[in-house]
Amino acid sequence: MLAGGKVMFRDESGAYSEVARGLKYANGISLSSDRKLVYVAETMAAMLRVYERDEFDDLVLKEKVPLRFSPDNINVDPASGHIYAAGFPLQSEANANLAKYDGIKHTDVSASISARISNETGEDRFFGRNYKVEPVLMDDGNQLFSTTSCASDEERGVLLLSGLFTSKGMMDCRMKL
Numbered sequence: 640m641l642a643g644g645k646v647m648f649r650d651e652s653g654a655y656s657e658v659a660r661g662l663k664y665a666n667g668i669s670l671s672s673d674r675k676l677v678y679v680a681e682t683m684a685a686m687l688r689v690y691e692r693d694e695f696d697d698l699v700l701k702e703k704v705p706l707r708f709s710p711d712n713i714n715v716d717p718a719s720g721h722i723y724a725a726g727f728p729l730q731s732e733a734n735a736n737l738a739k740y741d742g743i744k745h746t747d748v749s750a751s752i753s754a755r756i757s758n759e760t761g762e763d764r765f766f767g768r769n770y771k772v773e774p775v776l777m778d779d780g781n782q783l784f785s786t787t788s789c790a791s792d793e794e795r796g797v798l799l800l801s802g803l804f805t806s807k808g809m810m811d812c813r814m815k816l
Contacts, residue, residue: 646679648696658698659690667713672720676701680710680724687713687724687756689770704770708752711787718794722756725789725800728777751786752777753800776800 644662647655659665659679667680677690677698685706690698710726728750753776759768775798778786786802 644681646677646690646698648698650696658696659688659700662688666711667724669713669715669722671715672717678713678715678722680713680726682709682711682726685709687722687770702769704756704772706754706772708754712789714788714790716791716793718792719757721791721793723753723775723789723791723798724756725751725753725786728752750777750779751802753786753789753798755791 644660644665645657646659646662646665646668648658649655662679662681663683663686664681665679666682667678669678670676671678675692677692679688679690680686681688685708687704687706687710688700689702689704691701693699706724706726708724708726708728710724713722713724715722752774755773755775757771757773759771776786776789786800788801790799791797792799
């Protein structure tokens with residue numbers, strides 16, 4: 640298993656400092672709209688970590704959001720602040736396809752999922768769940784091979800998706816919110 644992932648911060652002078660460590664393959668990172676929170680997708684842990692930035696730009700772990708898939712890249716919708724993540728529901732299947740990278744054929748498929756992660760406002764918040772994870776697209780790999788990126792524009796109801804090694808290009812989906 641890949642381990643030892645970390646998050647680095649580059650200050651105005653160009654100096655780097657380590658602000659988070661011990662992540663299991665930190666693969667996607669994004670800021671909240673107000674730039675106070677840092678979201679990190681942890682692929683091998685099937686987790687989204689939520690950090691708060693302090694006054695020194697150090698990160699303080701605020702929340703670990705368990706996911707039912709291995710997230711790859713993440714994106715924050717600028718209007719709503721919802722986090723969108725793309726990844727693999729079956730990490731072993733994705734790893735098998737990655738292992739044969741040179742021999743991938745158009746007939747090979749790898750399932751993928753895209754999800755919206757938002758602040759929990761319902762009764763689950765009472766039980767300590769501060770974030771709600773909702774699948775917005777699940778694909779068996781026939782529409783788009785191994786979706787790794789998704790970006791949203793909720794104001795227009797658009798979700799853009801792209802995947803690994805695909806000749807199918809990018810998907811432009813219309814969302815019902």
